[in-house]
Amino acid sequence: MQTRDELFPESFPQPENQPHDPAAGSRRDFLRNAGLLGAAALLPGGLGVAGNAMAAQPPSDIVMADAVALSAWIKARKVSCREVMSAFLDHIERINPKVNALVSLQERGDLLRQADERDAQLARGEYLGWMHGMPQAPKDLTATAGIPTTQGSPLFKDYVPRQDSIIVERVRRQGAILIGKSNTPEFGLGSATYNAVFGTTLNAYDPSRHAGGSSGGAAVALATRMLPVADGSDMMGSLRNPAAWNNVFGFRPSQGRVPFGPSGEVFFQQLGYEGPMGRTVRDLAMLLSVQAGHDARLPMSLSEDPAVFAGPLQRDFRGTRIGWLGDFRGYLPMEAGVLELCRQGLRGFEAVGCTVEEAMPDYPMEQLWQTWLTLRHWLVAGLATPLYNDPAKRALLKPEAVWEIEGGLNLTGADVWRATAQRSKWYEALRKLFERYDYLVLPSAQVFPFDAGQHWPAEIAGRRMDTYHRWMEVVTGGTLAGLPILNVPVGFNAQGLPMGVQVMGKAQADLAVLQLGHAYEQATRWVQARRPALL
Template sequence: MNPTELVALSATALSTAIHARSVSCREVMQAYLAQIARFNPQVNALVSLQDPERLLAEADRHDEALRRGESMGWMHGFPQAPKDLAATAGIPTTMGFRALAQHVPPHDAWVVERMRRAGAIFVGKSNTPEFGLGSHTYNGVFGATRNAWDPARSAGGSSGGAAAALALRMLPVADGSDMMGSLRNPAGWQHIYGMRPSMGLVPHGPADELFFQQLGTEGPMGRTPQDVAMLLSVQAGPDPRAPLSQNGDPARFAAPLARDFAGTRIGWLGDYGGRLPMEAGVLSLCQASLRHFEDIGCTVEDARPDFDMERLWRTWLTLRSFLVAGRLRPVYADARQRALLKPEAIWEIEQGRHLDAQAVYRATCDRSAWYGALGRLFERCDYLVLPSAQVFPFDVDIAWPKEVGGRAMDTYHRWMEVVIGGTLAGLPVIAVPAGFNAEGLPMGLQIMGRPRADLEVLQIADAWHRAVPFADRRPPMLDAHGMHTGGSKDPA
C-alpha cells in the first residue's frame, strides 16, 4: 500500500490494517509525517510538532508489540495530535496564550490519557484560539489555522486545527472540545463529522472545578460517523475522578452503526422561526439537504420550541461568562498576563466579574426550563436538526463577523448563537456535511438527539453519510497534489 492510499483509509480500516499487520506502524507514521510536511505549512493546523526520528522509534516499538501479539487498543500506532487545550505530558500545551508558550504539563488530560493508553502516538498538538474562546482558530503563539477548502478562509474553532488536519488527511481521527460549537462549527466548515457527546459521557479533567462546569465537553471528530463512534468508544466511560461522568460500557460505540430509519421523525428548527440571522445561502442549502433524511425513510416537519430565545441567549451569556471569568481569574489578576489577553477574553472575564449569585441561579433555572422545552419537542420528534453555523467560512484575517444577514453582532460570539441550544441542554449533537455553496465552501447540519441518545445520533449520522452524494468530495488542495485514491465512504 503506497502512502497516498494509506492516509486515504478511514480510521476504522487503518486500525484493521495495522492489526492484520498488512501495514506497519512505521509505514503509517512515515505516510502521515509526509502528509503533514506537505499540507501543514499551507493551513497551520498542527503545532508543537515532535521530532520525526523519535516518533518513528515509537512506531517501531508499537510494531514490536504487535509481533509479540500485544495490542494497546483500537488506536495502536495512530498518529495523533491532541487539541492544544488538553494537557499532554511532555509536549507544550499553550492554550494559544503567549504566557504559556513554553508550558509543558507533567500529566495528561483524562481524554489524552485514554487515547495514549489505546495506542496513539502523539505527533504534536492541534491549533486552537486563545483559551478556546471564539469560533475562529487564531492566537498569538502560532497564528491562524486556515480552512482546508479555501486557505483564505477561517477553519472555524475552537477545534479548527483538528478539523483542518482531518480534512487534509494529516490525522486519521482527532479529538476536540466543545463549549460553543467548537466540535460542530469547524466540522461543518471542513466537510467532516464532529460530535458533541452527552453531558458527562466523556469525563473532563483534571480541573479545579468538577461539579458545576458542564457547558464544555471533549469529544471526537472523524471523516466518517463510524470513525467518530470508534474514537468515542476510546474517550467515553465512567471515571471515579469525575463525579458526574456517565456509567455504561463505551464498547457499544464500537458496534456497526447501520440500522433502519423508516418512519423516523425529524424536527427542523432552522433559524428558530427567523430569530437567528443567516448569511445568504446558508438556510436554503441546509433546507435543500433535508431531502436526504427522506431518502433514508424519515419524515421532516417544522419544529419550534416553546421558549423565548432571547431568554436563552441571556442564559448563555451569564453562564459562559461566569465560567470563563472563574477559570481565567488568576490570569486576569496578573497585570503582565492580563496585558497579553485578547480583547474578547478580557470582555468575557469582566462580564463574569460583575455577576451576582442571583443572576447565576436564575440562569441555571432558565437552562433547566430550556431542557424541558426541548423535552416537549421530543415527544413528537425523534431528532432535531438545524444549521451548524450562521455564516459560511469567513476571511481568515478578520477576528469575527461584525454583521450577519444585515444584523449587527453585539458580541464576539453572537454569530454562533445557533449552537447554544444543544450545549445548554447537555444533549448529544453531531455535525454532518450539508453540502457546498456556489463558491465551493462547505456547510454542516447539527443533528440533536434525545438525552443520552449518543448511539442513536451516531446511527442516523451513519445513514446520512451513506445517503448523501457529496460524502466523498475532497478539498481541492488534495486533488491538486494528485491524491485521488480512496474516499470517506470506506466500507470498513
C-alpha cells in the same frame, strides 16, 4: 442538483468495506487491491473546489484510508506502524505549511522510534487496542504530558504538563502515538482559530478563509488527511462549526459521556467538554468508544459501557420524525444561502425514510441568549480571574477574554441562579418537543467560512453582531441542553464553501444520533465526493 447516481457511481471506492486477500503479495499490492491507491483520481469530474486539480504527487494511500480500515491493516500487520508514521509525517510536511493546522510537532526520529516499538509489540503479540500505532495530535487545550499545551496563549507558550488529560490517557493506552497538537484560538474563545503563539489555521477547502473553531486545527487536519481521527472540545459549537466548515463530522456527546479532566472543579463545568471528530461516522464512533466511560475522578461522568459505540451503526429509520428548527422562525440572522443549502441537506434524511417538518420550541429565544451570556461569563471568569488579577498577565490576554472575565466579575450569585433556572426551563422545552420528534435538526453555523484576516463577522444579513460570538448563537441551544449533537455535512455553496447541520438527540441518546448520522452519510457521502484541492 445532481442525482445520487451521478455523484456516487457504483465504482466509487469504499475502502472500509472492500474485501482483501490476507495472502496478497506486497503491502503495496494490498493497498492497491483495497482501492486506495490514487483514490482521489477516481472522483467524478467537476466536484472539487478547483475541479480535479491535483498536486504533482498524490497523497499516500495510507493517509487516504479511513481510520477503521487503517487500524485493521495495522493489527493484521499489512502495514507497519513505521510505514504509517512515515506516510503521515511526509504528508504533514507537504500540507501543514499551507493550512497551519498542527503545532508543536515532535521530532521525527523519536516518533519513528515509537512506531518501531509499536511494531515490536505486535511482533510479540502485544496489541494495545484500536489506536495501536495511529498518529494523533490532541487539541492544544487538552493536557499532554511531555508536549507543550499552550492553549493558544502567550502566557502558556512554554508550558509542558506533567499529566495527560483523561482523553489523552485513554488514547495512549490504546496505542496512539502523539505527534503534536492541533491549533486552537486563545483559551478556545471564539469560533475562528487564530492566536498570538502559532497564528491562524486556514480552511481546508479555501485557505483564504477561516477554519472555524475552536477545534479548527483538528477539523482541518482531518479534512486534509493529516490525522486519521481527531479529538476536540466544544463549549460554543467548537466540535460542530469547524466540522461544518471543513466537510467532516464532529460530535458533541451527552453531558458526562466523555469525562472532562482531571480538573480542580468537577461539578459546575458543564458547558464545555470533549469529543471525537472523523471523516466517517464509523471512525468517529470508534474514537468515542475510546474516549467515553466513567472515571472516578469525575463523579458526574456516565457509566454506560463505551463498547456500545464500537458496535454496528446500521438501523432502519423508516417512520422516524425529525423537527427542523432552522433559524427559529426568523429569530437568527443567516447569511444568504445557508438556510437553502441546509434545507437541501434535509433530503438526505428523507432518503433514509425520515419525515421532516418545521418545529419550534415553546421558549423565548432572546432569553436563551441572556442565559448563555451569564453562564459563559461566570465560568470563564472562574477559570481565568487569577490571570486577570495580575496586570502583567492581563496585558497578554486577548480582549475577548478580558470582556468575558469582567462580565463574570460583575455577576451576583442570584444572577447565576436565575440563569441556571432558565437553562432548566430550556431543557424542559426541548424535552416536550422530543415527545413529538425523534430528532431535532438545525444549521451548524449562521455564515459560511469568512476571510481569514477578519476576527469575526460584524453583521449577518444586515443585523449587527453585538458580541464577538453572537454570530454563533445557533449552537448555544444544544450546549445549554446538554444533549448529544452531531454535525453532518450538507454540501457546498456556489463558491465551494462547506456547510453542515446539527443533528440533536434526546438526553443520553448518543448512539441513536450516531446511527442516524451513519445512515445519512451512506445516502450522501459528501466527505468522499469533494476532497480539498490541496490533496
